[in-house]
Amino acid sequence: xxxxxxxxxxxxxxxxxxxxxxxxxxxxxxxxxxxxxxxxxxxxxxxxxxxxxxxxxxxxxxxxxxxxxxxxxxxxxxxxxxxxxxxxxxxxxxxxxxxxxxxxxxxxxxxxxxxxxxxxxxxxxxxxxxxxxxxxxxxxxxxxxxxxxxxxxxxxxxxxxxxxxxxxxxx
Amino acid sequence: xxxxxxxxxxxxxxxxxxxxxxxxxxxxxxxxxxxxxxxxxxxxxxxxxxxxxxxxxxxxxxxxxxxxxxxxxxxxxxxxxxxxxxxxxxxxxxxxxxxxxxxxxxxxxxxxxxxxxxxxxxxxxxxxxxxxxxxxxxxxxxxxxxxxxxxxxxxx
Numbered sequence: 001x002x003x004x005x006x007x008x009x010x011x012x013x014x015x016x017x018x019x020x021x022x023x024x025x026x027x028x029x030x031x032x033x034x035x036x037x038x039x040x041x042x043x044x045x046x047x048x049x050x051x052x053x054x055x056x057x058x059x060x061x062x063x064x065x066x067x068x069x070x071x072x073x074x075x076x077x078x079x080x081x082x083x084x085x086x087x088x089x090x091x092x093x094x095x096x097x098x099x100x101x102x103x104x105x106x107x108x109x110x111x112x113x114x115x116x117x118x119x120x121x122x123x124x125x126x127x128x129x130x131x132x133x134x135x136x137x138x139x140x141x142x143x144x145x146x147x148x149x150x151x152x153x154x155x156x157x158x159x160x161x162x163x164x165x166x167x168x169x170x171x
Numbered sequence: 172x173x174x175x176x177x178x179x180x181x182x183x184x185x186x187x188x189x190x191x192x193x194x195x196x197x198x199x200x201x202x203x204x205x206x207x208x209x210x211x212x213x214x215x216x217x218x219x220x221x222x223x224x225x226x227x228x229x230x231x232x233x234x235x236x237x238x239x240x241x242x243x244x245x246x247x248x249x250x251x252x253x254x255x256x257x258x259x260x261x262x263x264x265x266x267x268x269x270x271x272x273x274x275x276x277x278x279x280x281x282x283x284x285x286x287x288x289x290x291x292x293x294x295x296x297x298x299x300x301x302x303x304x305x306x307x308x309x310x311x312x313x314x315x316x317x318x319x320x321x322x323x324x325x326x327x
Contacts, residue, residue: 048209052201056217060308063224064315128272129290130206138211139296143270146296147259150303154252157307161245164318 003044011037024069032062049134177231187229194222198305205297206290212300219305224312232316244310251302258292258299 011034018030035058042051107113120137130136138146178184201208202215227235262271274291288294 049211049214052210052214053217056214056221060217060221060224060312063221063228064312067316128293130293131285131289132206132208132211134209135206135211135293135297136290139206139293140270140272140291143259143296146300147255147270150252150255150300153304153307154248157248157311160311161314164314 004041007037007041007044011041025066028062028065028069031065032058035062049132177233179229183229187225191222191226191229194225195219198222198301202297202301203287203294206293207285207287212297213304215297216301216304217308219301220309220312223309227312227316232313236313239309241310241313244306244313247302247306248310251299251304251306254299255296255303258295262292 014030014034014037018027018034021027021030035054039051039055039058042048042054112118120133120141124133124136124141125131128136128140130140198215198218198221200215201210201218202212205211205215223235223239226238259270262273263269265271265273270292272291272293
């Protein structure tokens, strides 16, 4: 697990750099480094499906962000005051307290307590015929949840197209 | 003053001409083998959308829109959504449950594991999700490109 911890420290440093940089393009490169580090962390945790999705979506998001930055050429400089760091520290403290309480209750890594997941693991290949168990779960046992996810994506696409098209026609 | 060339330089265009077909093929491979190897409809759909975005970045938007127009992407996305819903409703009609795996239900045969046509509705669902995700994300990219370009013209 030492690889994952090194990657986590790398991702935290990348996120801090992305927030603190004045140059927008440099900040986007730092965000991309965080995303690729997350993909590598998924690979070390033996989740190649998640890793593929993460790396592909990260690249698509980076292309859109770089294109947006190249067209606006505005750098975002915020005035620093003492209110926002104080608020952030307060929220971080609250989050840490509740995360500590919650993390004490979850089962250890690699030892699930759910009966249904063991059934998925041992009977999945026989019952669905899909060798990739992730596919078997999201498209056979839990296909209704996938329908909800697909609906969210469909609504998001329709929303983006509708909003942008309306502004385009008005001018 | 000559007119600026559409797209990027000759080097990028040449490399793109060789690689974009391979990227598209890799996306189709990931979609069709989604039930055997890591990947699936979502990842494969995004890779297919990225191949068209690659074409648009290298050659300019006219060339990419000739291959896949804005209207076409909308039609494909709706087709994927309708296909996914139809598979679910077919399960409801044939077996009594929404999204029932109605193709392999009668005869689960161990010798058919790890074959391409082995898991009932899962490959069909992968293809539907691939159409929906790929066309939808490419449609969003087209919309953002046109939106930014019109806004920039107004500012000049």
